[in-house]
Amino acid sequence: MSDPGSGVTTTNGSGQISPDMIGSGRIRRGEEVLQVTGLRTQFGTTVIHDNLDFSVRAGEVMGVVGGSGTGKSVLVRTIIGLNKPRAGRIVLFGEDxxxxxxxxxxxxxxxWGVLFQDGALFxxxxxAQNIEVPMKEHSDLPPALRQELIEVKIAMVGLPPDAAHKFPAELSGGMRKRAGLARALALDADILFLDEPTAGLDPIGAANFDSLIGxxxxxLGLTVVMVTHDLDSLYAICDRVSVLVDKRVKVGTIDELMREPDPWIQEYFGGPRGRAAANSAAKSEGRAGEIAAPEQLPPEPGA
Amino acid sequence: MSAAEDLGLGSGPASALNQRREGETLRLEFAGQWTTQELARHDNALRALDLQGARLAVVDLSACSAIDSAGAWVLDRTLDDLKRRGAEVSLVGSSPAIETLLGTIAKKHVELPPPPRPDNPIIAVTLRLGRETVRIAREGTELLSFLGLTVTVFLRSLLMPWRIRLTPLIAHMEQTGLNALPIVGLISFLVGVVLAYQGADQLARFGAQIFTVNLVAIGVLREMGILLTAIIVAGRSGSSFTAQIGTMKVNEEVDAMQTLGLDPMEVLVMPRVFALVLVLPLLTFYADLMGLLGGAVMATVVLDISFFQFARQLSDAVTLWTFWIGIIKAPLFAFIIGMIGCYEGLKVSRSAESVGRQTTRAVVEAIFLVIVLDALLSIFFSVIGI
Incomplete structure (x- = not known):
């Protein structure tokens, strides 16, 4: 099947920058959509990240892990502009x-779409109104279409239709996260940032949420950056994992990371919980592998 | 590059919808990017699509460079719409990626139930009135029983003074008393100034400017000093009691305290109430001084009444009772403010939201009760003739 769209070349970084172009700039699968270089963040005298480099390719699920207080959430908050870095460059979709x-x-x-811990619904x-907020704010969709799209999003994240008119306080934790995800996807974001999406969910709910995200x-061909503590999530849906150690990140697939000599990484993946997650992932490998295979990224040298 | 490769990461300047009629066939070409940002331009056209009597509809996606879930939904809706109007529909040029989107996203669409209709306004108002009445009545009884509890623990603490926790008591005295000095002083001084100025304006008509001193002295000593101090303290310390205890409730600290055999009434409530009862009379005394000072400064500057004259007129105008009436009220008001602050704090449920709600309620209730009590005491004092 032909695709005349392929004649259009990638607009990446160089060239004229207009608000319109950002909204509809093209990035190809596998290409780096997010590049963080030399990032330094600091609160008072405490240095969180120092000379950190981090990049995410289009269409991959990147897990971000690290011990408590290593600045996983701070990294995401810095990328989306909630926290100002001391130094460094953040390039998203080719724009500084x-x-x-x-x-x-x-x-x-x-x-971008952001799912905060516990949804952060208004x-x-x-x-339904929560999902409508970004649509009203960032697009000129007519009300009737907005309504239909809300219905699509609610069904997409697996919420029952009668949840639409409920207030966040009336929902369970898992439903709040689903609603938060629907809001994050309201505009069909290209990149999705998830902050501990499975924290606070029971194991069944967490597994369901993992497979929903996957x-x-x-x-949708999403690029996902996921901060998590959940080893099962890493094995279930992440293509690559970034580990925050010594104020920097180490990036790789889980297999690659297991060969890292760093003691924290060894402990993390080689500890009892890490091994348990690896075992359960291996058991369901066959099934997951079939689905994932056609979508696999081309391996990139030097990753 | 197949469409699957740039799915959702769209490109190009824009989108276009081309309609062509070829004999019996209506050809719809979706070109460019069918993404959320573009859809507003085509939605109306697609809803008002005219079949022009065509029996066959061909939807051509071969020029479509990107499509997202919103675009897929609009596409799916259009296909259904054409089918419903009796046209034979065929989809050409779609990629596996678009098929996936159509299958997984658009087909799952379910219509939402209509939003619940708001009640009839009259019924809503009546309902709310009833609910609020019941709530206030219930709150009143609960407050009364908390008053009883506080008084009991208060008296028991007085009988067993070694059980009073000294460190928190001093800390709360510092927070509620010492730290309140600047704001209480400033406000009392300004009220003295305002009273003197307004009084002088009116009394000058009778040539009785010197009685401005009487007005300021009695106004400040009997009412304004204590009332303003109480209101400031209610806003400053009553609210902070609620917020402190409320936060401890949210963190389950109060529950932990109980399981460790500590009585929250003794550990949390008593030091706060005691501190306020001890400190508010002192603050009132200070406020009285500052209020008189404000009046005196104003009298010197505007009325040419010297400090000396002011002092002599002051000693004529007031008796010691004028001063005591203000001070006597202070411990009563302090007890009410402290008690309500702690009561609302202990009523916080396990959400951050309720801390804010109870804090607001504490301030409103404390100020309300202080003013009601002040009015009752005014009547009482005039009946017994002081």
Whole structure:
């Protein structure tokens, strides 16, 4: 089947920058959509990240792990602009985030979705209204279409239809996360940041949420950056994993990371919980492998 | 590069919808990017699609460079719409990626139940009135029983003073008393200034400017000093009692305390109430001084009444009772403010939201009760003639 769209070349970094282009710039699968170089973040005199390099390729699920207080969430918060770095460059979709004008920044904001811990739904709005917020703010969709899209998103994240008119306080933790995910996906974001998506869920709920993220990622071609503590999530859906140690990140597939000499990484993947997660992942490998195979990324040298 | 490779990561300037009629066939071409940002331009056209009598509809996606879930939904809706109107529909040029989107996203669409209709306004108002009445009545009885409990523990502590926790008591005295000096002083001084200025304005008409001193002295000593101090303390310390205890409730610290055999009434409530009862009379005394000072400064500057004259007129105007009436109220008000602050704090449920709600409620209730009690005491004092 032909694809005339392929004639259009990638707009990446160079060239004219307009708010419009950010909204519809093209990035190809496998290409780096997010590059963080030389990042330094600091609170007072405590240095969280020092000279950190981090990159994410389009269409992959990147897990971010690390001990408590190593700045996993801070890294994500810095990338999405909630926290100002002391030094370093963050390039998202080929644009240096620090150099964006406010209108370009707004356009950029509509290209990512963020799921905070416990959903961070607006408590005074119903689930449907929560999902509508980014649509109203960042697009000119007519109300009827907005309504239909809300229905699509709610079904997409597996919420029952009657949850739409409930307030966040009336939902269970797992449903709040699903609603938060629906809001994060309201504008069909290109990149999705998840902060501890399975924290606070029971094991069954966590496994369901993992497979939901995996399914949506494959269907929508999402790029996902996921901060997590959950070893099962790493094995279930992550293509690559970044480990925060010594204020830097070490990136690789889980197999590659297991060969790292760093004691924390050894302990993390080789400890009893790490081995248990690896075993259970190996058991369901056959099934997962079949689904994942056609979508696998081409291996990149020097990853 | 197949469409699967840039699925959802779209490109190009924009999108287009081309309609062509070829004999019996209506050809719909979805070109460019069918993503959320573009859909607003085509939604109306697609909803009002005119079949023009065509029996066959061909939807051509071969020029479509990117499609996201919103685009897939609109596409799916259009296909269904055409089918429902009796056209034979065929989809050409779609990629596996688009098929996946259509299958997994758009087909799963379910219609939401209509949002619950708000009640009839009259019924809603009546319901709310009833609910609030019941709530206030219930709160009143609960407050009354908490008052009883506080008084009991208060008296028991007085009988067994070695059980009073000294360190928190001193800490709370510092927080509620010493740290409140600047704000209480400033506000009392300004109220003295305002009273003197407004009083002088009116009394000048009778040539009775010197009685401005009486006005300021009685106003400040009997009412304004204590009332303003109580209101400031309610806003400053009553609210912080609720917030402190409330946060401890949220963190389950109060529960932990109980399991360790510590009585929250003794550990949390008593030091706070005691501290306030001890400190508010002192604060009131200070506020009285500052209020008189404000009046005196104003009198010197505007009325040419010297400090000396002011002092002489002051000693004529007030008796010791004028001063005591203000001070007597202080421990009562302090008890009410402290008690309500702690009561609302202990009523916090396990959410951060309720800390804020109870704090607001504590301030409102404390100020309300202080003013009600002040009015009752005014009547009482005038009946017994002081």
């Amino acid at each position: 985030v620090a150099a964006l004008s406010s209108s370009q920044w707004r356009a950029m904001q509509s290209r 408590s005074s709005l119903t689930v 399914d949506l990622q494959r269907a």
